[in-house]
Amino acid sequence: MDFRPTDDQRALRAGARELLDRRFDREALRAAAGRGGRLDRSLWRALGAAGFFALRLPEAEGGAGLGLAEAVLLFEEAGRALLPGPLVDTHLAAGEVKGAAEGEAVVTAPYGPLVAHLADADVVRGVDPPGRADARPIRSVDPLTPLHRLPPDVRSPAPPEPEAVLLTAAEQCGSAGRTVDLAVQHARTRTQFGQPVGAFQAVQHLCAGMLVRAELARTAVYAAAVTGAHAEITAAKLLADEAAQDNARDCLQVCGGTGFTWESDVHLHLKRAWVRAGRGPTRARAEEELAADLLAGADRWDG
Structure with missing residues (x-):
């Protein structure tokens, strides 16, 4: 099984990077941070026009008819650019929420008791009752990800879909x-x-370790996108969370004092990585699931 991107997939990734470099450059990133992560609807519609949300819809429904592997490449680029917004939730809702595929509607969903970008959302999936008036805004560590806490009477949502976990892992890989x-x-x-x-060996070691973590996580995410196996998706998210958080910390070490300043983007990557790590199974839960899967596999082998 070949997990390497094809020429068409590389072209798709290059096109996504070109679009984001043009429509969400560093100036736009700073502007988004300045308005507390509130979404730029014109950018959201541009993403829809480019097929970001409709990528996996059948061609008969206005989509590109592509698969999860191609979606992973797009979300990796979104993570690299620190693109804000409930990208995963809107992408997953493209076939069921009117306007989501075209970028005319913003769709979000809760992760545990928290929901991101609630003020900008047209639709909130997985909330019962569906009202949002009692949701309480809370301070987010990431200035690009505004958060609300759902009231106690809202039933706890189901765990995120495996596809949501994998696409979030792809964002972490990009970061x-x-x-x-x-x-x-x-x-x-x-x-x-x-x-x-x-030229200093200590800095070289930090950079080398960062590269190894990033490539290991990327390989795991690409493989999980091809197989779709639950255990591999869990492992990919675990590795991607580690790579995004630890690489941002090591990048701060390499950059020294400048990395901690507001003018640097490094701290934004670290803060977003912290927020994304909370979307999906916790580290402890993921490790337990993977251990159980390995033990079950060993039992089958012994049998």
């Missing part, structure tokens, strides 16, 4: 890869004692 780029760029251009800081 992990981007912080590798930021660390390497800083190590090459920042000088100390008359030479680039990348």
Whole structure:
């Protein structure tokens, strides 16, 4: 089984990066952070026009008829760009919520008691009762992800769909890869004692470890997109969460004091990684599920 992207998939990824570089550059990122993560509806419609949400719908329904593997590539690019909004939920609702596929409707869904981008959402999936008036805004660690806490009388939603978990893992992979780029760029251009800081072995080790984590997570996500196996999706999310969070921390170390400043993007990657890590099974739950799957496999092998 070949997990490497095809030429068409690489072209799709390149097109997504070009679109985001053009429509959501660093200036747009800062503007989004300045307005507390509130969505730019014109950008949302541009994503819809580009097929971001309708990617997996059949062609007869106005989609591209592509699969989960292609969706993973798009969401990896979205994570790299720190694109805000309930992208996963709107993508998954494209076939059932009017306007979602075209980017005319914003769809969100709760993760535990929390729901992101509630003020911008036209539809909230998985909430019973469906009212949102009693949801309480809370302070989010990520300035690009506004959060609300649902009231106690709202029944706990079901665990997120495996596809939602995998696409969130893909976003984490994109963020992990981007912080590798930021660390390497800083190590090459920042000088100390008359030479680039990348010449120092300690910095080289940090960058090498970041690259290994990012590539390991990306491989796991790509493989899970092909197989669709629950255990592999769980493992991919676990590795992607680790890569996104640890790479952002190591990138801060490489960048030094500048990495902690508001002008740097590194802290935004770390904060978003923390928020995404809460979407899906906790680390402890994921490890338990994977251990149980391994033990079950061992029993079958022994039998």
